[in-house]
Amino acid sequence: MLTPQSFACGRWIGPGADARTIHSPVTGAVIAQAGGAPLDFAAMRDFAVTRGGPALREMTFHQRARMLKALAQYIGGRKEELYALNPLTGATRKDGGVDIEGGIITMSVIASKGRREMPDGHVYVDGAVEQVSRQGTFLAQHIAVPLQGVAVHINAFNFPVWGMLEKLAPTLLAGVPAIVKPATQTCYLTEACFRMILESGLLPDGAVQLVIGSTGDLLDRLGPQDVVSFTGSAETALTLRANPALMRNSTRFMAEQDSLNASILGPDVTPDTPEFELFVKQAATEITVKAGQKCTAIRRIIVPQAQVDAVTEALAERLRGTTIGDPASDVRMGALASAGQKADVLEKAALIALDAQPVLEDAFDLPGGPGFVPPMLFRCADPDAARHVHAVEAFGPVSTILPYRDTAHAAALANRGEGSLVASLVTQDPGVARDVTLASAAWHGRLYITDRSSMKEATGHGSPLPHLVHGGPGRAGGGEELGGVRGVLHYMQRTAVQGSPDVLTAITGQWVPGAREIQGPAHPFQRTYNEIEIGETIVTDPREVTLEDIEHFADFTGDTFYAHMDEDAARANPFFPGRVAHGYLLLSFAAGLFVQPDPGPVLANTGLNGLSFQKPVSPGDRVHVRLTARRKTQRTDSYGEVAWHVTLYNHEAEQVAEYELLTMVAYAR
Numbered sequence: 001m002l003t004p005q006s007f008a009c010g011r012w013i014g015p016g017a018d019a020r021t022i023h024s025p026v027t028g029a030v031i032a033q034a035g036g037a038p039l040d041f042a043a044m045r046d047f048a049v050t051r052g053g054p055a056l057r058e059m060t061f062h063q064r065a066r067m068l069k070a071l072a073q074y075i076g077g078r079k080e081e082l083y084a085l086n087p088l089t090g091a092t093r094k095d096g097g098v099d100i101e102g103g104i105i106t107m108s109v110i111a112s113k114g115r116r117e118m119p120d121g122h123v124y125v126d127g128a129v130e131q132v133s134r135q136g137t138f139l140a141q142h143i144a145v146p147l148q149g150v151a152v153h154i155n156a157f158n159f160p161v162w163g164m165l166e167k168l169a170p171t172l173l174a175g176v177p178a179i180v181k182p183a184t185q186t187c188y189l190t191e192a193c194f195r196m197i198l199e200s201g202l203l204p205d206g207a208v209q210l211v212i213g214s215t216g217d218l219l220d221r222l223g224p225q226d227v228v229s230f231t232g233s234a235e236t237a238l239t240l241r242a243n244p245a246l247m248r249n250s251t252r253f254m255a256e257q258d259s260l261n262a263s264i265l266g267p268d269v270t271p272d273t274p275e276f277e278l279f280v281k282q283a284a285t286e287i288t289v290k291a292g293q294k295c296t297a298i299r300r301i302i303v304p305q306a307q308v309d310a311v312t313e314a315l316a317e318r319l320r321g322t323t324i325g326d327p328a329s330d331v332r333m334g335a336l337a338s339a340g341q342k343a344d345v346l347e348k349a350a351l352i353a354l355d356a357q358p359v360l361e362d363a364f365d366l367p368g369g370p371g372f373v374p375p376m377l378f379r380c381a382d383p384d385a386a387r388h389v390h391a392v393e394a395f396g397p398v399s400t401i402l403p404y405r406d407t408a409h410a411a412a413l414a415n416r417g418e419g420s421l422v423a424s425l426v427t428q429d430p431g432v433a434r435d436v437t438l439a440s441a442a443w444h445g446r447l448y449i450t451d452r453s454s455m456k457e458a459t460g461h462g463s464p465l466p467h468l469v470h471g472g473p474g475r476a477g478g479g480e481e482l483g484g485v486r487g488v489l490h491y492m493q494r495t496a497v498q499g500s501p502d503v504l505t506a507i508t509g510q511w512v513p514g515a516r517e518i519q520g521p522a523h524p525f526q527r528t529y530n531e532i533e534i535g536e537t538i539v540t541d542p543r544e545v546t547l548e549d550i551e552h553f554a555d556f557t558g559d560t561f562y563a564h565m566d567e568d569a570a571r572a573n574p575f576f577p578g579r580v581a582h583g584y585l586l587l588s589f590a591a592g593l594f595v596q597p598d599p600g601p602v603l604a605n606t607g608l609n610g611l612s613f614q615k616p617v618s619p620g621d622r623v624h625v626r627l628t629a630r631r632k633t634q635r636t637d638s639y640g641e642v643a644w645h646v647t648l649y650n651h652e653a654e655q656v657a658e659y660e661l662l663t664m665v666a667y668a669r
Contacts, residue, residue, distance in 0.1 A: 002032035004191035007210040009047045025090040025335040025371025035213020048150040052177030052206025065114030072107040074200040087328040089186045090335035095290045103165035109466040110169035113484045120634045121509040144492040146175030149225030156231040157183035158293040160190040174491035181211040219243045227252040234258040255477030258393045260417035265303040266427025271310045274452040279426040284318040288333045292397035296462040305403040319375045335371030348394035355389045356380035390416040411439035419474020424448040424461040445472030510631040511535045525596040529640045529665040537628040540593040547619040553585045580616040594627045601666040611659040622651040639666045
């Protein structure tokens, strides 16, 4: 028998006298005793805030990202230990892959996002500098810094591994410690993964703690710097939101809750098309994967009135082929997570049956275990009059077919769910896709649109991606998770900082125009990544731009636009005083002015950002360049990226062009 333990203030605490008995949903046998031990939640929060938080904040974003990457690899190396426990939850190995592999992949992607999109520093720069003074001596910059509290993660029973890892990844990347509270029914699988996290030795003390069982008075002890991230039912979310301490302290509360997700078959799709087969296969998959215990599962199948019979017949035939049984064997669908979950699903399905007729009655022989239910497909003749279909989520293998008259009606039916995590549309008509998007995007956190051209690479209706926001409005909870760096910012404070260019440079670690410039001992392209200082600047000698240069460039490149070649036509243009130099000619001259040609630490020019031209350059003008090291970002073990702020000026010291140049520079010679 398993005895999952809490991990509080650096020590393991086993089940107490009031431990809950967990029964197998497959056999009904007792498989675990969990919770019931008293925990000092005040001490746990203090341990996180005073030990875990400072240690995490001392690390840079990139150091935390590398920590997460290594952690994902460590768990991946021991994943078979998690798969060995997975059948106890009622899930098949394929279902377990969504949970276990999905969690590992999500942590890896968030780590990679941190390395690519966040600075190698302690302050995240949010947007461009705002010039709030005429001369640019007083500026403003939005930044984000880690909250100085603790994140409390309250997770659902259906994804004991993914649910923990997908919340931990952005939280730890932000620099915030976490207290993880898994659902008790499947907590033994979460605890097994949590032990791996600790045994990896990669996280500082206090970065993570684990609560098995009740959260007691934990929420009562949270303050303005803390965050609660909840996944579960709307009823439980409402109870938690109403906690007086959370409301009094404006504690951040994110919820992912009930979601009556819909899938729409486009009016252009007929039974003889690949889209029809795709739609039916997708619906069957979303009904049976994890025995329908997915927050993104399709609960409402919205099809044109003319295709209701064809969809019903095709989907029923596919579902009848579902094998149900012991998830440790070769079956398509396992059991619900518990006998209590089965009772809840059957109760909710009975309510849906008040609006719709069952399609698959007596189609399955079920095993005798307490968690087994068959796929349940309903057909609703009047979706406009239906009440329960649009209001009740049976969190199991249950879905209802609804007919629609036209595209507007289809979108309206999808919106009747009053907020979902995802709605999907199968259509080959971009016009239909646009109409449905404009009519329904406000009600859904994600719109998944596919057809024959994308179906081989499409990720699936029910697959949240770490790159994209996971959440939804209204019934779905009104919160967000994931979304790359967006998910990290949920655990950070956005602050507007005002000050001089020198002040903003010191705070952000990125050079701001107008800040102090540094003259290095040598040409910066001859200095290593580690030697280059932020603000290091060179100003080049001038070069005259001649008419011969312009004509040669036009002849050589084929760019004979009239502003460069025809004096009268150029003068007639409101932007030019006459013939002017090509913008790309100026960029080429700029490179020739600041590049140091000898071999050195600079390995490659990898691009430029934000190119703009402010003033035309006429024949006879002399241009020079100012090149300043703006920011540095580590990329690999041998080189990093240096971003240079480049400005071009004419002989009257007027700025004519500006851009950011990216170079890869070796750490050492």
